[in-house]
Amino acid sequence: MQDYLKAVYQLGEMGPVATQQLAEALGVAAPSATNMAKRLHELGLLTHAPYHGVTLTPAGRQAALDVVRRHRLLETYLAEAVGLGxxxxxxxxxxxxxxxxxxxxxxxxxLLGFPATDPHGDPIPRTGADLAQGPTLLQTPAGAEGTVSRVSDRDPEQLRYLGALGIVPGARVAVVEHLPFEGPVRVRVLTSGNARGKEHVLGRVLAGAVRLAS
Structure with a gap:
């Protein structure tokens, strides 16, 4: 149940979440996602309208944020105290x-000193309020630059690849060009030792996984 609420919260930035989208995110069959959505609706944690997707109620949003908080605290502990990547x-x-x-x-x-963010730059909820999200590289216009604030933690291989490019929380990145016809995004990682920075081409999935500070 908690996984469903957290997934709806994470997927619902742009509006209602389709049950098929929810099923794919959780790796379950679509009927299972639909049945759980109905159950959470009955519990007052989701609003569920057939063919219109699901959204969190205020109670559901608070429950989701509680799970998000525990998850990100654990990630921070595992990185800082246990030494995991x-x-x-x-x-x-x-x-x-x-x-x-x-x-x-x-x-x-x-024990962790009340950290504000986890190892991926995701803010750790404090008050239960919604967490502000800056634009992704995919949403950032060409010519703009900013500081990486968050990187999606859903794909370990993706994290390793971006880490090797230096695209990590705190890095300065400039968007050079959005290639046409829904093509990839050309970015430049700016470093103190290299005024021009180093350019990389990121596919749309990767560019959508990196957020800049708002």
Whole structure:
């Protein structure tokens, strides 16, 4: 149940989430996603209209943010205290987040020094309010530049590749060009030792996985 709420929260930035989209994100059959959506609707955590997708109710949004908070605290702990790479912590946190008590959650938060973000730059919820999201590289116009704030943690290979390019939270990146016909995005990673930076071409999926500070 918690995984469904978290997935709807993460997928619902642009509006209602189709149950087929939800099923694909969770790796389950579409009928299973539909049945769970109906159950969560009955519990007052989702609004579900056939053929119109699902959205979180205020109670559902709060429940989703609680899971997101535990997940990101665990990712931070696994990176800082255990020494796992940023491409390894997501799957481990997925397994552990459902078993973290409120007491242990508070203790982890204190132990880590009340971190503001996880290893991927994702903000760790504090008040239950919605978390602001800056534009992705795909949404950033050519000629603009900014600081990488967040990188999607869903694909370990993607994280390793972007890390090798230096596209990590805190890096300065300029969007050079959006190639036509829904083509890839050409970007330049700016470093203090290289005024011109180094150019890379990112496919649309990769460019959509990197967010700049708003």
């Amino acid at each position: 940023w491409d390894e912590v997501h799957d481990e946190a997925e397994r552990l987040e459902h078993y973290l008590s409120e007491r242990l959650e508070a203790r982890l938060d204190s």
